Amino acid sequence: MRKVRIIIAGMGVQGAKRLAAAGPDAVATVDPATDGVDYRDVRDVPLTDYDAALLCIPDEAKIELLEYLLDAGKHVLVEKPVLSVDDDDLIRLAALAEKTGTVCYTAYNHRFEPHFMRMADLIKSGRLGKIYALRMFYGNGTARLVRDSAWRDQGAGVLPDLGSHLLDTLRFWLGQGFDARFRVRGAYRHENRSFDHVVIDTADGLAIQLEMTMLSWRNHHTTDIFAEHGSAHIESLCKWGPSTFTHRTRILPSGRPPEEAVTLVQADPTWDLEYAHFKELCAEAPGTNSLANDLWINRTLRDLAAQAGVHDMVREGTDV
Numbered sequence: 228m229r230k231v232r233i234i235i236a237g238m239g240v241q242g243a244k245r246l247a248a249a250g251p252d253a254v255a256t257v258d259p260a261t262d263g264v265d266y267r268d269v270r271d272v273p274l275t276d277y278d279a280a281l282l283c284i285p286d287e288a289k290i291e292l293l294e295y296l297l298d299a300g301k302h303v304l305v306e307k308p309v310l311s312v313d314d315d316d317l318i319r320l321a322a323l324a325e326k327t328g329t330v331c332y333t334a335y336n337h338r339f340e341p342h343f344m345r346m347a348d349l350i351k352s353g354r355l356g357k358i359y360a361l362r363m364f365y366g367n368g369t370a371r372l373v374r375d376s377a378w379r380d381q382g383a384g385v386l387p388d389l390g391s392h393l394l395d396t397l398r399f400w401l402g403q404g405f406d407a408r409f410r411v412r413g414a415y416r417h418e419n420r421s422f423d424h425v426v427i428d429t430a431d432g433l434a435i436q437l438e439m440t441m442l443s444w445r446n447h448h449t450t451d452i453f454a455e456h457g458s459a460h461i462e463s464l465c466k467w468g469p470s471t472f473t474h475r476t477r478i479l480p481s482g483r484p485p486e487e488a489v490t491l492v493q494a495d496p497t498w499d500l501e502y503a504h505f506k507e508l509c510a511e512a513p514g515t516n517s518l519a520n521d522l523w524i525n526r527t528l529r530d531l532a533a534q535a536g537v538h539d540m541v542r543e544g545t546d547v
Contacts, residue, residue: 231302231509232276236269236292237283241306245281248502274299279330279509282306285378286387290316293331297323302330302509304502308391309333309521310528317525321518330508331516335395339500341491342461342472346450347400349459349474356455360434363396363450365389366443370418373441383532384421386414389439390531394524397435403520407432409527414535417442427531457484466495 233249235242238258246253254277255265266272269280269292279302282292289309296303297320311317324331337343349355367389373379398405407429415424424440450461455477462471469492475484508515532538 231506232278233281234269234272234277234279235281235283237285237306238264239283242281242283244498245283245304245502248498249281252506270295274301278302279304279505286310287378290320293320294323297327297329297331300327300329302332302505302513304332304334304505307333307335307395308387308524308528309518310387310525312529314522314526317518317522321516321522324516324518325514328513330505330513331518332505332508333517333521334501334505335392335399336497336501337392337396337464338399339497339504340464340466340470341493341496342465342470342489343396343399345472345489346452346459346461350400350452354474355452355457355459358401358433358452358454360453361397361451362436362438363393363448364438364440365393365448366438366440367446368441368444370423370441373421373423374419380420382421383528383535383537384416384419384425385423385439385441386425386531386535386537387528389441390425390427390437390528391524393437393439394527395520398520398523406523407435409435409437409531411531411534412436422535422537425531425535465491465493466497468492 231252232254233252234255234257235246235249235253236257238256238261246256255272257266257269257272258264259267280296282289282303282305284292286308289305290311293303293305309317320331373384409427410430412426412428414422417423424442426436426438428436446467448461448464452459457474457476460473464470469490471488471490473486473488475486478484
């Protein structure tokens with residue numbers, strides 16, 4: 228695979244991980260405030276110096292910078308979520324990526340968790356049969372970091388931050404045609420001005436419950452899927468320590484099911500795997516974009532935020 232010249236914009240925690248994954252492909256770093264970077268603004272980087280950009284920047288800056296880069300014919304990996312106040316921005320960006328033959332890829336790196344891929348394969352195989360219910364919990368302990376941030380503690384808080392991961396995971400597992408209307412069961416501000424704990428579910432059809440929180444002092448994830456022929460479960464992620472995948476096969480009419488369990492203890496593989504996937508897209512599928520998925524996630528999050536009384540996830544202040 229030929230070398231792709233990469234710039235990384237936003238040198239926080241995620242930017243550092245993206246820089247490590249890019250390795251020798253990285254030709255410049257960009258950040259308006261961090262010491263030791265090459266440029267303060269992406270628009271200062273000569274367009275002849277790079278082929279693609281990795282954007283690890285605040286939500287409110289993404290649309291404008293995506294438009295600049297795609298219009299200039301640059302491939303882009305942008306950290307999730309890509310939010311807008313209406314559909315027009317995302318529709319315009321999708322058309323621009325198609326026109327310029329550029330890759331616009333929104334990074335949901337949990338798709339590259341080994342057990343998330345294992346779950347996708349199990350569902351696709353049909354061994355579970357009809358899925359009846361699915362519930363996910365996703366928590367981290369960032370409440371105080373968010374509260375102390377100059378820009379993060381606003382809008383709908385944890386809903387777009389972690390909820391976007393869970394919504395994307397549903398489509399990864401159930402297919403890009405998956406659609407459902409969600410409702411807010413609880414939206415709480417325990418420590419922050421924005422929401423730090425939210426629970427949502429579906430009103431009909433497949434029973435889905437998603438819970439997200441910034442108050443889980445040890446990062447944690449669980450998935451439980453209950454289906455016609457058995458169940459499947461995930462406990463934690465590789466990036467946080469031991470991660471276990473369990474598949475149980477139903478016994479009729481009832482009884483303790485046999486189970487297959489796989490526990491992994493390994494370094495986080497997701498950043499390298501996702502970067503390799505992005506490079507493959509750049510080489511093999513120019514014009515590819517994930518903005519249709521972003522559009523669905525954006526609409527769903529906007530609806531949920533409005534149900535909770537927040538009408539602008541990106542820019543709205545904290546007094547809601």
